[in-house]
Amino acid sequence: MHDAVGVKPMLASPAGTGGLPLRTGWSYEVKWDGYRAMARSERGRLRLDSRSGLELLDRFPALGGLGDVTADGTVLDGEVVALVAGVPSFEAVADSTRHARAQLVYVVFDVPVHAGVDLTAEPLTRRRDVLAGLDLPACAIGSQVFTDGASLLQVTRERGIEGVVAKRDASPYRPGVRSPDWVKLAHRRTRTALVGGWRADTASSSRAASLLLGARDGEGLLRYLGRAGSGLSAALATRAATALAEHAVDVSPFDDAVPAAARAGVRWCSPEVVVQVAYRERTTGGVLRHPVVLGLRDDVEPDPWEQP
Secondary structure, three states, rough: OOOOOOOOOOOEEEEOOOOOOOOOOOOEEEEOOOOEEEEEOOHHHHHHHEEOOOEOOOOOOHHHHHHHHHHOEEEEEEEEEEOOOOEEOOHHHHHHHHHOEEEEEEEEEEEEEEEEOOOOOOOHHHHHHHHHOOOOOOEEEOOOOOOOHHHHHHHHHHHOEEEEEEEEEEOOOOOOEEEEEEEEEEEOEEEEEEEEEEEEEOOOOOOOOEEEEEOOOOOOOOEEEEEEEEEHOOOOHHHHHHHHOOOOOHHHHHHHHHHHHHOOOOEEEEEOOOEEOOOOOOOEOOOEEEEEEEEEEEEOOOOOOOOO
């Protein structure tokens, strides 16, 4: 029996070279580009917890209606998504100044606990039936389920949606486990990275013009991922500079050598701030090609260094 307070989200495994499992016994959902969050009630108050345990309700007060569903001990697993012209935008959900210009919605795709009853050992099809029977508030929708994974891949690619998640219909809910029963495939490459330095905007020292990105390897060394300047709107550049200035240091925190061009004019910082970036590919040395900063992240851990 799982304590409703302690349920951690089940995680999907990345698709391998074979792609998504397109076979009988599997179904498919859109991979949303937002903040993963577990909704539950604690002592009569709604909680919206990120993967890292960060409480998100103050950030997304428009989702307060979820408390009507969770009050009886129900736990929901879903994604906080900001829709712009019907398409999920991570930039919009990550930047509170853009919330008013987007449709903020909680997309529910699983119910590990219903009315205090543990459903984690039940098959996914049973949990989906429970989800279909919930009276969701206006701020929430149930994730649509598809049987044709190949077609969903094509449609999401054409519409600029992040990707697809394949789920085995008989899969139990395994809290905190990255399970092969759920497999994700993204159309664009994204990752979370640590920031080890930044260059200030020449027009305003209170804004960051570019960020030096890094990732910890298996030995804890900070490896260099490259420099990113694209995607830094005025608001995001200001928020990034403010956050990074709090961790300023005198010397480079990178254990790799940082190229001279990237070091010029840089302000070093201890690697505490996490950002999400999109990129085209990685070089053989591990540097990201054409990285674009999508937003600051304080709800997830940074991705580790992987050998390219």
